Amino acid sequence: MRENLPVLQVVVPLLAAPLAFLVRRPRLSWLVALGAAFWAFFAALSLLTGVLASGAIGYEIGGWEPPWGIEYRIDELSAWVLVIVSGIAAVVLPFARASVEREIERDRIPLFYTALILCMTGLLGIAATGDVFNVFVFLEISSLSAYGLIAMGQNRRALTSSYQYLIMGSVGATFIVIGIGLMYSMTGTLNMADLAERLPAVAASRTIPVAFAFLAVGVSLKLALFPLHLWLPNAYTYAPSAVTAFIASTATKVAVYMLLRFFFTVFGAAFSFEVMHLDRILMPLALVAIVAMSLVAINQENGKRLLAYSSVAQIGYMVLGISLASVLGVAAGVLHLFNHALMKGSLFMAMGCVMYRVGSCRVEAMAGLGKTMPFTMAAFVVGGLSLIGVPLTVGFISKWYLVQAALEKGMWGIAAVVLLGSLLALAYVWKVVEVAYFRPPPDGPGVREAPLSLLIPTWVLVAANLWFGIDAKTTAGVALRAARMLLGAGS
Amino acid sequence: MRLLGYFNYWIVVALMMIGFYTMISRGNLVKKLVGLSVFQTSVMILYISLGKIFGGTAPILLEGEEHVVYTNPIPSVLILTAIVVGVATLAVGLALVVRIHEAYGTIEEDEIHVQDDVM
Numbered sequence: 001m002r003e004n005l006p007v008l009q010v011v012v013p014l015l016a017a018p019l020a021f022l023v024r025r026p027r028l029s030w031l032v033a034l035g036a037a038f039w040a041f042f043a044a045l046s047l048l049t050g051v052l053a054s055g056a057i058g059y060e061i062g063g064w065e066p067p068w069g070i071e072y073r074i075d076e077l078s079a080w081v082l083v084i085v086s087g088i089a090a091v092v093l094p095f096a097r098a099s100v101e102r103e104i105e106r107d108r109i110p111l112f113y114t115a116l117i118l119c120m121t122g123l124l125g126i127a128a129t130g131d132v133f134n135v136f137v138f139l140e141i142s143s144l145s146a147y148g149l150i151a152m153g154q155n156r157r158a159l160t161s162s163y164q165y166l167i168m169g170s171v172g173a174t175f176i177v178i179g180i181g182l183m184y185s186m187t188g189t190l191n192m193a194d195l196a197e198r199l200p201a202v203a204a205s206r207t208i209p210v211a212f213a214f215l216a217v218g219v220s221l222k223l224a225l226f227p228l229h230l231w232l233p234n235a236y237t238y239a240p241s242a243v244t245a246f247i248a249s250t251a252t253k254v255a256v257y258m259l260l261r262f263f264f265t266v267f268g269a270a271f272s273f274e275v276m277h278l279d280r281i282l283m284p285l286a287l288v289a290i291v292a293m294s295l296v297a298i299n300q301e302n303g304k305r306l307l308a309y310s311s312v313a314q315i316g317y318m319v320l321g322i323s324l325a326s327v328l329g330v331a332a333g334v335l336h337l338f339n340h341a342l343m344k345g346s347l348f349m350a351m352g353c354v355m356y357r358v359g360s361c362r363v364e365a366m367a368g369l370g371k372t373m374p375f376t377m378a379a380f381v382v383g384g385l386s387l388i389g390v391p392l393t394v395g396f397i398s399k400w401y402l403v404q405a406a407l408e409k410g411m412w413g414i415a416a417v418v419l420l421g422s423l424l425a426l427a428y429v430w431k432v433v434e435v436a437y438f439r440p441p442p443d444g445p446g447v448r449e450a451p452l453s454l455l456i457p458t459w460v461l462v463a464a465n466l467w468f469g470i471d472a473k474t475t476a477g478v479a480l481r482a483a484r485m486l487l488g489a490g491s
Numbered sequence: 492m493r494l495l496g497y498f499n500y501w502i503v504v505a506l507m508m509i510g511f512y513t514m515i516s517r518g519n520l521v522k523k524l525v526g527l528s529v530f531q532t533s534v535m536i537l538y539i540s541l542g543k544i545f546g547g548t549a550p551i552l553l554e555g556e557e558h559v560v561y562t563n564p565i566p567s568v569l570i571l572t573a574i575v576v577g578v579a580t581l582a583v584g585l586a587l588v589v590r591i592h593e594a595y596g597t598i599e600e601d602e603i604h605v606q607d608d609v610m
Contacts, residue, residue, distance in 0.1 A: 132567055140576045147583050156594035160603055162588045167514060170527055170580050177534055178571060184566070185541045 002046075006059040008045040009082065010128050012036060013121040017114050026101070026109035032095045033113040039085035040124060046207070048079040053241060058130070067191035069293045073130030077334065077482040081127040082255045084341050088249045089120045091345065092351055095457035096242035099352050102420040103240045104152055116246065118145040123254045132180045132266065133190045134174065135258065137404045138223070142254070143169045146247055151219060161234030168231040171453070172221030179215035182207050183266075195266050203271055212276055215262050223255030225282075225319055226289035228463040229312045234307035237361075243351030244304060246350050248311055249341035256318050256337055260330070264486040282323035286416050289316030294424035298431065303351050303361040306428055307344065310387060313341050313421060320414065324405050331400035331476070331483035339386075340392035342468065346461035347383035350376050353450035354457060361430055368441025370433075373449050379462045384429035386465045389422045393469040397476065499540035506533035518600040520591060524584045531577045535570045542566035 020029040050057060060066060074082070096116070104112055123140025126135050147169070151162035180256050184190060186207050187198040202208055209358035217228075224232040232252075236244050263272040272278045290313050297309035318340070321333030337457040350362050353376040370377045386393035399418055406414040441447075449455070468475050494501075506529055542563035559602025588598055595603050598601040 133572075138574070140580070143575075144579055144583055147587070151587055151590065156591075157588055157607060159594055160607075163520060163584065166580065166584050166587065167523060167527060170584075171511075171514070171530070174534055175578075176529055178537065181534070181538050181541060181566070181569075184569075274597060348554045394527060 001062055002050075004059070004072050005043050005047055005050075006057055006128055007061065009040060009047065009086075010072075010125045012039050012043075013117050013124065013126040015342075017117040017121060020117055021110050021114040024110055027097075029110040029113045030097050030100075033096075033117050034090075036117050037086060037089040037093045037120065040120065041083075041090040044079065044082035044086045045176060046052035046150065047074050048083050048478075050074075051076055051479075053077045060355060065188045070134055071130040071191055071193075072128045073192070074128060075482075076478060076485050077257065077260060078127045080334065080338065080478055080482055081254060082124055082216040083383060084253055084338055085120060085123045085127065085250045087346050088246060088341055089116075089217070091457045091460055092242055092246045092349070095245065095349055095352065095454055098451055098453045099242045099356055100240065102356055103242075106378070112149070112240075115145040115148045115234070115245055116243070116379060117171055118142075119149060119246070120250075123250055126254050127257055129188050130192045132183070132192060132262075135261075135430075136177055136180060136228065137260075139173055139176065140411065143173065143222075144249065146243075146251060147245045150235050152243070153238040153240050155238050157234065158238035161231070161238050165231040165235045165410075168221060168228075171231065172218045172228075175214045175218030179211045179213075179218060179262075182211035182214065186211075192261065192266050196268060200271070203275070209276065209484060212267060212272075217280075219255060219259050219262060223252050223259060223319075224312055224315055226285055226312060226316065228295060229289075229293070229315075232312060233305055233308040236303055236311065236348075237305040240262060241348070241355045245345055245348040245352060245390070248308070251252060252311065252315055252335045254317070254342055256322075256333070259319075260322065260334070260486060269325055269487050279323040279325055282319050283414075286316040286320035286323060287414070290314055290320070290417055290421040291424070294428065296420055298424065300428075302364055303354065303363055303432055304348070305361075306363070306432070307347050307351065310338075310428060311344055313425075314344070314387070317398065317421070319419070320418075321402050321405060324409060324411075324414075325487075326405055327480065327483045327487055328405035328485075329399060330486055331404050331479040334396060334482050335401055335476060335479035336398040338479075339398045339468070342461055342465050343383050343386040344434065346379055346458055346465060347387070349454070349458040350380040350383060356450055356454060357447045363435050366436045367439040367440045368436070370437035370446070372441055372447050373454050376450050376458070377433075379458045380436070381429075382462045382465060384425075384433065386469065387429060388425045391469075392466065392474075394465050394475075395469070396471060397472040401479075447467075499536060503533045503537045503540065506530075506536070520588045520598040520600065521585070524581060524588070527584070528577065528581055531580075535573060535577075537572040538566040538573070552553070598603075 008123045013036040020032040023029050059072040061070045090107050119142050123137030147162050147166045151159050186202045189195055221228045236248055293309050293313035297306050300306035318333045318336045321329045355361055386395040389395040389399040402418055403415045510526045510530030514523050519522055544562050547560045547562035550564045592598050
């Protein structure tokens with residue numbers, strides 16, 4: 001079984017998805033989804049340990065040798081992303097049961113879990129595959145199910161935000177297909193490793209830079225890089241709580257993974273940064289994202305929307321690290337993938353707890369919650385500190401590496417913007433904390449603390465925030481190895 | 492002559508821009524989806540044009556004829572997948588438009604914005 005893990009990782013959840021629908025009963029379909037998520041997490045962990053011990057694992061689907069057949073290829077980076085996606089799914093699903101029963105009509109719950117598992121399958125597939133067209137197929141699996149999931153939000157604006165995401169997401173995906181088609185027309189191959197070998201010979205043509213541009217725009221749409229982020233705030237705000245927690249901590253991360261894959265593994269760092277100068281466009285956009293989106297976050301009146309804008313800013317940090325194109329910079333980006341998943345996961349789950357008891361995520365509605373829902377708000381505070389980058393949390397580790405990477409290149413201005421971003425994060429986290437702790441709760445029947453089935457998963461992620469903030473040796477080690485692999489393969 | 496030789500690609504570019512412009516400029520949600528479909532279709536033509544060889548046949552191995560020129564089947568097969576994806580996207584999009592119509596009573600973008608701002 002071990003040698004089949006790369007494909008079982010994706011196939012088992014794919015089969016679990018229709019099963020979750022066929023069992024019809026909400027509780028049973030939840031169990032199916034939970035089983036699939038735990039299986040994926042177990043498979044991802046054992047793949048990661050396998051990759052760390054003995055290098056990349058390849059799997060030929062149907063026994064067809066690459067580059068003719070489709071190859072699944074798990075290296076340090078893909079195993080890392082697999083762990084992030086499946087780990088977040090394994091934490092969000094226990095949380096989802098109570099939250100979903102409150103927010104979604106009973107007869108739609110099996111469909112909800114089917115879509116959630118399909119979304120996870122798509123994201124896992126993108127990370128596992130070594131074939132560029134396969135990336136597109138899995139991207140569409142995850143996106144289509146995400147549109148459905150977002151549309152299940154209670155507010156009718158969930159429908160329009162899902163529609164907006166569908167239009168922008170499809171444009172992004174189509175751009176990616178155009179890029180893949182143009183690459184295929186010049187090289188006659190779709191296998192990533194094979195493409196990497198054949199592209200340098202034809203890189204001087206006009207087709208390859210065009211393919212590069214289409215892929216850059218398509219992937220940037222998917223990862224919500226400023227100013228292509230317009231779909232994200234509404235989608236995160238109006239989606240059901242569990243969906244926001246899952247998608248916010250995985251979907252954009254996998255898009256960042258695609259960015260790394262296409263521009264480091266397929267095109268190679270030398271072509272992407274020395275010939276095409278990708279950094280000249282990524283770096284300014286990332287810096288603007290960090291400052292502008294943090295400022296916009298400060299002005300938000302809805303807690304989920306505030307965190308959504310903060311997500312766009314945080315994506316800026318990841319892209320900033322990548323745009324430095326040094327081992328430390330890319331490592332900082334890869335590290336922030338994991339760390340940001342932990343922070344935003346715990347913050348959005350805390351918001352889910354508030355939604356469960358208060359029925360609203362408006363900042364005003366949170367008055368006095370510090371007293372009435374102490375554990376929920378404490379989770380929010382720790383998550384918020386992590387977002388700011390206070391020592392002993394994962395946020396600090398990310399920023400530490402990012403600042404180091406900037407200083408290594410002598411870019412003091414960038415280090416200053418990173419610190420400015422932290423200050424702005426303090427402002428928007430404080431906005432929620434102030435209302436929750438220093439305003440009296442409204443009169444009338446008080447709200448109670450969220451049930452344990454919501455609190456435990458939230459606190460598991462909060463604990464992970466602290467754990468990997470104190471002991472960053474494992475996470476930073478994997479990130480550095482992945483960065484070396486990415487940059488080594490390209491030059 | 493050179494320009495005519497690229498006929499397919501001119502069509503691709505034209506369709507792509509028509510679709511893209513429709514998506515951006517129209518306020519009607521169904522028309523936006525029509526634009527998206529045209530946009531996606533242009534990519535299908537692009538792929539199929541890439542694989543086509545003049546005088547090429549289907550890639551079937553025939554006895555006695557070993558050096559047959561055939562059209563590359565892979566782009567066609569890839570685009571078969573993309574057609575399925577496109578149909579699914581359109582279906583999800585239209586389903587959303589139906590739900591939006593139920594919730595708002597309109598499928599004009601500006602009227603939806605007005606209703607959202609009033610709330």
